[in-house]
Amino acid sequence: MGMITIQAPAKINLTLVVRGKRADGYHALESVMQMITLADRLELEDADALQFTCSDPALETADNLVVRAATMLRRHYGITRGVRLHLEKNIPAQAGLGGGSSDAAATLLALNEFWQLRCPLDEMRGFAAALGSDVPFFLDGPSALVQGRGETVTPIPHQANCHLVLAKPSAGLSTAEVYARLYARPAPDHLPAHPLPATQAMIDALRHGDPATAARALINTLESPALAMLPALSMLHERMLQQGCLGVLLCGSGSAMFGICPDAATAAHAAIDLRNDCPWTAQAEFLPA
Numbered sequence: 684m685g686m687i688t689i690q691a692p693a694k695i696n697l698t699l700v701v702r703g704k705r706a707d708g709y710h711a712l713e714s715v716m717q718m719i720t721l722a723d724r725l726e727l728e729d730a731d732a733l734q735f736t737c738s739d740p741a742l743e744t745a746d747n748l749v750v751r752a753a754t755m756l757r758r759h760y761g762i763t764r765g766v767r768l769h770l771e772k773n774i775p776a777q778a779g780l781g782g783g784s785s786d787a788a789a790t791l792l793a794l795n796e797f798w799q800l801r802c803p804l805d806e807m808r809g810f811a812a813a814l815g816s817d818v819p820f821f822l823d824g825p826s827a828l829v830q831g832r833g834e835t836v837t838p839i840p841h842q843a844n845c846h847l848v849l850a851k852p853s854a855g856l857s858t859a860e861v862y863a864r865l866y867a868r869p870a871p872d873h874l875p876a877h878p879l880p881a882t883q884a885m886i887d888a889l890r891h892g893d894p895a896t897a898a899r900a901l902i903n904t905l906e907s908p909a910l911a912m913l914p915a916l917s918m919l920h921e922r923m924l925q926q927g928c929l930g931v932l933l934c935g936s937g938s939a940m941f942g943i944c945p946d947a948a949t950a951a952h953a954a955i956d957l958r959n960d961c962p963w964t965a966q967a968e969f970l971p972a
């Protein structure tokens with residue numbers, strides 16, 4: 684096979700409710716996750732060995748999730764061929780946008796084709812969950828209810844689109860550190876599968892398709908520990924509301940924030956204006972189904 688290219692989209696969590704801390708140290712979650720039009724690009728080319736390059740040299744390491752995903756498949760299937768993987772980064776790291784997780788899922792999906800592995804989806808989900816809690820979502824999408832540690836993914840069919848503005852302060856946040864700041868009660872062994880009222884409100888808003896209703900249903904349990912760690916986020920939140928966002932929320936464990944805008948022009952204008960406060964801003968939309 685010559686060369687193939689695959690997009691690895693970012694995600695936002697339209698809701699993220701921590702339901703408790705599990706015995707294994709992870710947190711039981713319930714989240715409505717949504718892929719967006721911001722994306723990294725992964726290129727694959729035939730090679731004798733496993734090679735990895737990245738547009739951001741700081742991410743060009745052996746423990747990059749792209750390399751770990753490729754190594755996992757190669758070992759499992761006893762593949763002797765190599766591959767040259769090049770990652771073009773657009774999604775900032777330590778932002779809560781799932782960039783690394785999406786790159787990992789894209790690697791699994793692309794190599795399954797490239798090496799003609801015919802890996803069953805169940806097995807693929809197992810590889811994904813072993814690479815990171817957010818990785819299984821990226822095998823599905825573009826919109827899903829995510830539960831458990833992140834491995835239970837139920838697609839949400841909807842036609843809603845929202846214009847978004849994204850902004851990240853220069854400081855990033857570590858997911859593990861934000862979770863460590865959160866006080867969470869022990870999670871019960873069995874949580875009901877039906878969504879919480881707050882989650883259901885977002886699912887209903889998406890099915891209805893109205894951005895203002897979706898903006899009112901935004902919720903993220905990790906926002907308060909993240910704000911405590913990075914007070915600049917409160918000001919950013921305020922600025923985004925002043926720029927005309929209908930609702931603003933921390934992306935995952937941060938440190939990026941997203942705002943739902945009434946239209947594309949508001950999002951574009953806000954993305955430019957916020958550049959005065961933030962080194963990275965972007966305009967995006969929901970990734971269509």
Ligand code: C5P
Binds near residue numbers: 709833858859860863
């Ligand atoms: O699974 P992953 O390695 O991406 O998770 C990074 C960190 O985030 C974990 O080490 C854990 O501290 C925290 N985490 C959690 N509960 C989850 C997902 C992640 O506590 N459901």
